[in-house]
């Protein structure tokens with residue numbers, strides 16, 4: 001059968017065959033990407049390598065290649081998103097897929113329709129892939145087990161946000177030339193963070209050391225069993241790390257007083273220029289966004305020379321192109337020719 005982008009006969013049958021081929025493909029990712037927990041180092045690095053040639057598409061005047069022409073992708077966003085939703089949409093359009101955006105507001109979800117019913121109705125319109133953000137942990141896996149289309153997790157509750165972690169890894173690799181042996185401190189609200197979990201799995205798989213730092217109330221019990229060290233003081237994290245991944249306080253997921261006040265949080269755990277002055281200039285600062293300036297990160301850090309926050313966003317499009325391409329049956333070795 002054809003690689004993505006090659007001429008197709010019956011589109012739906014071709015898509016199904018492409019999915020089967022992906023299951024047995026070079027990286028063996030299977031039908032879906034619901035998390036990084038079960039991915040091997042070769043799989044994570046294979047996705048990063050596949051993203052490399054895709055970076056160039058976004059820098060061209062004509063930002064389009066035919067790799068996913070004829071494929072239909074539904075972006076199903078049940079939670080607010082700026083970066084992930086737009087980044088997936090750009091990635092899909094730049095690969096020439098047909099895309100439809102569905103959000104909970106304005107859809108029949110508001111009338112009580114279940115997730116599976118929504119997805120089955122979309123399937124009845126012959127879609128190929130679903131990119132989903134959902135407030136419930138496990139929602140992406142739940143859907144993936146019930147529909148034949150590829151499912152990509154764009155963030156599910158407190159569980160995983162695999163493409164965010166992949167773009168973080170790509171940004172670290174760009175900055176340091178490697179991931180192996182790097183010391184990465186994830187600072188902030190670890191308890192409610194799907195980004196933290198996916199980063200821990202992905203970084204450990206690639207041979208990095210991981211520490212988490214935040215108020216005790218926002219560090220989940222047993223995090224050390226995942227392989228992450230717990231650091232209690234942000235100064236300690238800054239001194240230890242090659243890079244800081246700063247997370248916001250997810251106030252919308254908090255049902256109690258996890259921190260006394262935002263001002264006190266900033267005073268105790270904020271990544272400020274004053275604190276960073278004691279760190280080497282090579283320390284990189286990441287943040288997945290959206291940022292709460294003056295709370296977990298100060299503006300002069302977010303906009304300063306150590307910040308790789310906007311390169312993260314740029315890399316997000318290439319990572320999402322890579323994931324879409326691979327799940328559609330593409331192979332890392334053919335990615336360069338797909339963008340030529």
Ligand code: CP
Pocket residue numbers: 080081082083084085155161164288289290
């Ligand atoms: N990083 C991230 O997931 O941002 P959005 O919520 O804007 O998609």
